Amino acid sequence: MRFSLKKVVIIGGTGRMGQWFAKQFRRLGLEVYIAGRSLEKTSLTAKKLKVKAANSESLKKANLVLLSTPINETPKLIMETASQMAENSILTEIASVKMEAVKALEEAAEKFGVKTVSLHPLFGPGAPSLKGQKIVVIPVKKNLEAAKFLSDFLIGCFAVFLIFSLIFSPIYGVFLATTGKTLEGITIIINSSVIWVFFY
16 A cells, blocks of 8 residues: 655644644645644644644545644544544554553544554654654554554654554563563564564
């Protein structure tokens, strides 16, 4: 399957991390839309960031939708957002607690035909740019192609940890990768800026 990345919608785009990603994606030349709880705040923030305020049509045409939302709201928003997206577009989130979010991503992929990937940035909104930052890419079951596409896109900007697992602790994965330890059933291969963690 071939993916493209031209239009990005950020749900929670008026928050600190949402704004941070909006700025970085715009600098990469992407067409960026943001959505937030308040239409007025969304409009003002979009103007400040030199991006556009999202609407339902934006979701239908987006190649990538990123949720930058509170942890307890993320699973519900995953399902609501996926129902408005085009099939085979990519839906991702950056919640710091993954269990329920990954379950919702798996369900959304099955029910609505979107491709889903979970992300875990290892930095905050104070980071100066994408360059040199680290992020964990967690593929969701049956969505490995989307995870590979997204990591290939990000690899020029991030040092990417790519973790192959349905539900796996990103922090534990980073610990394994940075300590260089190999446990039974886990192999770590370090190649360039990508750390691949395989489970067997």
